[in-house]
Amino acid sequence: MKTAVIIPVFNEKSSFNEIIRQAKKYVDVVIVVDDGSSDAKRPQVDTSTGGIQVLRHQINLGKGAALKTGCEAALQLHADIMVVMDSDGQHKPEDIRRFLQVLHDPHVDIVFGSRKIGRDMPLVMMIGNKFLSLAASILFGIYISDTQSGFRAFTASAYEKIKWNSTRYSVETEMIANVAKKKLAFREIDIETIYKDDYKGTTVLDGVKIFINMLIWKII
């Protein structure tokens, strides 16, 4: 089984070559998607080890679009399993192995990485996340304890079924909505998360937009 990890990057310079190097240990190919970083902050990816693809968006489209580019590239490279993770060092590449182990079960289509709720998780994020989990449970009938985690893995055939339209941070929730609609088999695994001060992920406003989108996806 050929495996690929997709890492969207935007104006990220620090430490991510190390993340790529670590991730490469567990997969066949690492696909880095630079989502239109500015020239000054364009990531310099070390591709000397091989098996690393760097794709670049001419303009910034958003995380959802970057993930889509990465997954489409993985399909073109005949990957059977795709892992998506963040580039900011929040996720531990060692966890990729656990995702792949779960996906080796042919009855599982997608694996969600769920961050542990603890002292490390900012309070606003914790409340917002729980609210969205509850909303997803009521609207789509599946409960995912961490709807906003960007660390996930799925089979290529599952990707074909859950292809999303969201170009920005709604992508994670749209995936869940599509998993529910297509009745795909999913699992959740606990992941370690390191929260950084320069957090660039979902904001409260994004959370509100995501909730509105969830209502729209329920209707459509």
Added chain:
Amino acid sequence: MIGLQIVAILFALWMVYFSYLHFRRGEFNKLEFILWQLVWAGLVVVVIFPASVQFILKTFSISRTFDLIVIIAIIILFGITFRNYVIVKRIEKKLTKLVIDESLKGIKADTSGD
């Protein structure tokens, strides 16, 4: 009322000029140009001869000509806003597809082995 009428006429004449400018630049086709000229000419007529639309006011039980103009303006604004929304969405979708397709051309021959 005269003051307001003068302002409305000046505004309409200004927009007639703007429509002509867009037509000259090739941004409006002939049909669009004529349609907009009719809109502004209609506004001037109604402003100078408010009684000319009396029959519309009676039909729809609107008390003043000014109210009729405001109602029509709001309807046009809603229409334009909706059209703009559709156009922006369409362009956004096309742009996203274009950027993704372009970036996928950067895939290098697979060296990791199948």
